Amino acid sequence: QFALTQPASVSGSPGQSITVSCTGTSSDVGxxxxxxxxxxxxxxxxxxxxxxxxKRPSGISNRLSGSKSGNTASLTISGLQAEDxxxxxxxxxxxxxxxxxxxxxxxxxxx
Amino acid sequence: xxxxxxSGTEVKKPGASxxxxxxxxxxxxxxxxxxxxxxxxGQGLEWMGWINPxxxxxxxxxxxxxxVTMTTxxxxxxxxMELRSxxxxxxxxxxxxxxxxxxxDSWGQGTLVTVSS
Numbered sequence: 001q002f003a004l005t006q007p008a009s010v011s012g013s014p015g016q017s018i019t020v021s022c023t024g025t026s027s028d029v030g031x032x033x034x035x036x037x038x039x040x041x042x043x044x045x046x047x048x049x050x051x052x053x054x055k056r057p058s059g060i061s062n063r064l065s066g067s068k069s070g071n072t073a074s075l076t077i078s079g080l081q082a083e084d085x086x087x088x089x090x091x092x093x094x095x096x097x098x099x100x101x102x103x104x105x106x107x108x109x110x111x
Numbered sequence: 112x113x114x115x116x117x118s119g120t121e122v123k124k125p126g127a128s129x130x131x132x133x134x135x136x137x138x139x140x141x142x143x144x145x146x147x148x149x150x151x152x153g154q155g156l157e158w159m160g161w162i163n164p165x166x167x168x169x170x171x172x173x174x175x176x177x178x179v180t181m182t183t184x185x186x187x188x189x190x191x192m193e194l195r196s197x198x199x200x201x202x203x204x205x206x207x208x209x210x211x212x213x214x215x216d217s218w219g220q221g222t223l224v225t226v227s228s
Binding site: 003004032036038040045046047048051052056057089091092093097098099100102103104105 | 209216
């Protein structure tokens with residue numbers, strides 16, 4: 001099962017900034033601005049936090065931001081807080097028969 | 112507010128079929144797609160496919176297209192996902208989610224399905 005590549009874990013201290021990467025190919029992340037990010041707390045459903053690479057849904061903190069360069073998208077969490085401790089998944093439209101793919105997921109730990 | 116409420120936990124035997132429902136409220140159901148995503152225990156998210164409730168058109172993940180069928184009932188604003196010939200590795204939490212363009216902006220609470228003999 002094809003998936004976008006994310007680091008397994010990223011950690012930071014409260015108040016710091018961290019960045020989670022999401023690496024795809026020229027057939028998905030590199031070709032389309034349809035990258036989304038989801039936050040998932042244990043035992044809960046995922047929650048959309050970024051869409052179209054860098055847009056935030058209503059109610060999502062401006063401490064979360066998204067960007068893209070080439071085949072790699074990134075999620076930055078600034079001013080890290082305890083509530084940010086969760087799993088994060090990127091996703092992208094692929095434009096191929098695969099159509100849509102998630103990342104492998106990153107566990108963010110607040111030290 | 113947008114809400115997706117899924118059916119309850121299921122336990123199935125290998126080779127059986129399962130059908131999960133997802134009742135939508137708080138928006139005009141035909142105007143948004145419904146995607147299905149599953150998550151095996153301790154694993155990541157896997158996109159299964161999506162359905163356009165307005166047209167009934169479906170798009171399935173290649174690895175599931177022989178076993179999965181997604182349908183909707185616009186009269187009750189309910190989406191359904193049927194998976195056949197269940198195997199142990201189909202054990203997972205199954206989620207429905209509202210698809211806007213290519214983002215999934217509202218999710219159901221998840222349905223745990225266990226496949227075991």
